[in-house]
Amino acid sequence: MDLGKxxxxxxxxxxxxxxxxxxxxxxxxxxxxxxxxxxIYAGVTKLLDPLRFEASILGYQIIPLWLVGPIRTVMxxxxxxxxxxxxxxxxxxxTSGALATLLIIFTILVVFAIANGWIVDCGCFGSPHPADxxxxxxxxxxxxxxxLFNRYPQLVRPYQxxxxxxxxxxxx
Numbered sequence: 468m469d470l471g472k473x474x475x476x477x478x479x480x481x482x483x484x485x486x487x488x489x490x491x492x493x494x495x496x497x498x499x500x501x502x503x504x505x506x507i508y509a510g511v512t513k514l515l516d517p518l519r520f521e522a523s524i525l526g527y528q529i530i531p532l533w534l535v536g537p538i539r540t541v542m543x544x545x546x547x548x549x550x551x552x553x554x555x556x557x558x559x560x561x562t563s564g565a566l567a568t569l570l571i572i573f574t575i576l577v578v579f580a581i582a583n584g585w586i587v588d589c590g591c592f593g594s595p596h597p598a599d600x601x602x603x604x605x606x607x608x609x610x611x612x613x614x615l616f617n618r619y620p621q622l623v624r625p626y627q628x629x630x631x632x633x634x635x636x637x638x639x
Contacts, residue, residue: 495622496629499553502612506550506566512593513543523590527576556625563616570613574606
């Protein structure tokens, strides 16, 4: 089953999308852009408050001290670049695979903190967010989406394509 193909009914020379197909197309695109924007936002908040992010990293107590500085410096840019890549639909399997890897690492860290009874800031979005069971659920949902995008890369639409949808689907 090819989830990414548009299958409309043909009327004359025009292809007419059903409401369901249009809803599917825009729903998946909203998830793609929303998840990408979430990673962009997470990266920007870390750039704006690197000391808070560093404190979050240190709270997990398993990252070697010599790695804290490089993680504090590089991780925000990785999140921003991967978020932009997802929004733009660039190399969907590579992008979603890298995002899935990050989410797995983040989730392992949160589970490790929970298992040890540590109360730590997850380091997600600048302001304090506890590393708790709810964070595991949130990461699990995002991980599921990235795995779906990795398995079905045709679901991820490139910017050039969805930009045309915006113009074409506007009602006069």
